[in-house]
């Protein structure tokens with residue numbers, strides 16, 4: 209089974225599970241009754257996890273103290289895998305992959321070409337949603353690691369969701385034949401794998417060298433979407449040049465920038481508040497001066513009791529001052545007026561690369577059969 213696309217209720221022997229230790233520390237494990245998951249807070253035997261629902265908290269008493277240590281055992285999702293996977297390359301993160309997939313209309317009928325596979329971060333997101341993923345990686349070790357991982361994760365299964373091929377797509381294109389190093393098991397009379405892709409994602413240093421090879425492997429009867437992921441604007445320039453030359457249209461470059469907005473309520477302060485505050489400050493100042501004077505007089509006259517009494521503040525406790533000091537008012541207190549304010553974080557958090565989108569329709573003839581079916585549907 210694919211642990212990434214089918215829901216499971218209970219944790220079972222042999223499952224791939226993700227152990228959530230903290231937000232930045234998620235570890236993949238294979239559930240094995242003979243194994244123990246060790247953390248610096250203590251050891252968690254897998255037997256304590258087996259049979260429990262996914263999402264369960266597992267607690268143990270920490271060594272040498274009376275405190276508890278916790279982990280949560282989660283079912284893998286492409287999003288969690290992206291934050292926990294072993295990095296073999298730079299990877300595509302969820303803010304980019306989710307945007308790219310919706311821009312390319314990825315769904316159950318989409319046949320995607322992805323190059324290169326890299327660490328397989330985006331491959332997992334594609335594999336969950338699309339009909340078929342053709343992923344290409346030219347680096348031999350990375351290809352082998354991805355193949356092993358995809359098999360283990362159930363992405364290369366009987367339904368053959370993913371076909372992984374070792375190939376330099378810039379030099380040799382995308383067509384897959386029986387003598388290629390690929391995960392596809394060819395039938396006896398099969399000469400070439402039918403790819404017919406309608407979405408292409410290129411995360412390569414030189415996508416402009418791969419673009420001319422796409423013509424032979426993309427769908428001819430529908431709109432095909434292309435997205436190139438490049439960190440430098442010079443790469444975008446060369447990519448757009450190749451796209452235009454190869455007849456791709458609707459070219460658009462997008463950058464994803466996540467920003468955090470801090471939202472809170474700020475008290476509305478009026479001129480009357482300011483005047484009242486100034487009067488209060490003035491009164492306290494003169495009260496204080498008089499008190500200090502009385503204190504000095506009693507010390508000079510050797511009147512110790514009076515001097516001690518005078519040390520205590522004579523004025524009432526400062527009322528709330530909307531300009532700063534004074535007793536605290538809870539944000540949103542109904543006795544005061546408030547307005548909603550937001551502050552945006554200046555630092556850009558999630559820009560990793562430029563996304564250059566384009567589309568192509570090879571056969572622009574009217575498809576009479578499809579039009580007839582659509583009209584019939586509309587008439588119903």
Ligand code: SAM
Nearest residue numbers: 297299300324326327328329330346376377378
């Ligand atoms: N998108 C991937 C992910 O989310 O994990 C990361 C891809 S990584 C940045 C780029 C990969 O492309 C590398 O593994 C590299 O070996 C591979 N690559 C570079 N040029 C290639 C080419 N001409 N053909 C196939 N793969 C290539």
